[in-house]
Amino acid sequence: MTTTVISDKYNVxxxxxxxxxxxxxxxxxxxxxxxxxxxxxxxxxxxxLVAYPGNEVDYCSGLIxxxxxxxxxxxxxxxxxxxxxxxxxxxxxxxxxxxxxxxx
Numbered sequence: 001m002t003t004t005v006i007s008d009k010y011n012v013x014x015x016x017x018x019x020x021x022x023x024x025x026x027x028x029x030x031x032x033x034x035x036x037x038x039x040x041x042x043x044x045x046x047x048x049l050v051a052y053p054g055n056e057v058d059y060c061s062g063l064i065x066x067x068x069x070x071x072x073x074x075x076x077x078x079x080x081x082x083x084x085x086x087x088x089x090x091x092x093x094x095x096x097x098x099x100x101x102x103x104x
Contacts, residue, residue, distance in 0.1 A: 003056040005049075017057045028087040037076040038064055 001019050005012040067074050
C-alpha cells in the first residue's frame with residue numbers, strides 16, 4: 001500500500017508498506033498475483049491525524065475496506081502475469097514462459 005499525504009504547509013514523501021494477508025492451509029497452491037488500484041481522497045486536519053491511534057496503513061486499510069464494501073466498482077483489479085506456485089521449485093514464474101524447467 002502506498003500512502004501519500006498532501007499538505008499546503010508540509011512536503012511529505014509517499015510511504016509504501018506491505019499489508020499482511022490471512023494464511024490458508026493447503027498443499028500445492030497456484031495463484032496469479034493481482035494488483036488492486038484504489039484512489040481515495042480524504043480531507044483531514046492535523047489534529048485528526050495526530051489523534052488517530054494507529055499508523056497510516058491502519059487508517060487507509062480501514063477506509064479501503066469501507067469503500068470495497070460500499071462500492072466494489074471503485075476497485076480496479078489488474079493481473080500482474082506472475083504465477084505464484086507452491087508446488088514448483090521457484091516461487092514466482094512468469095505466466096508467459098513455456099516448456100520445461102530451465103527452458104524458455
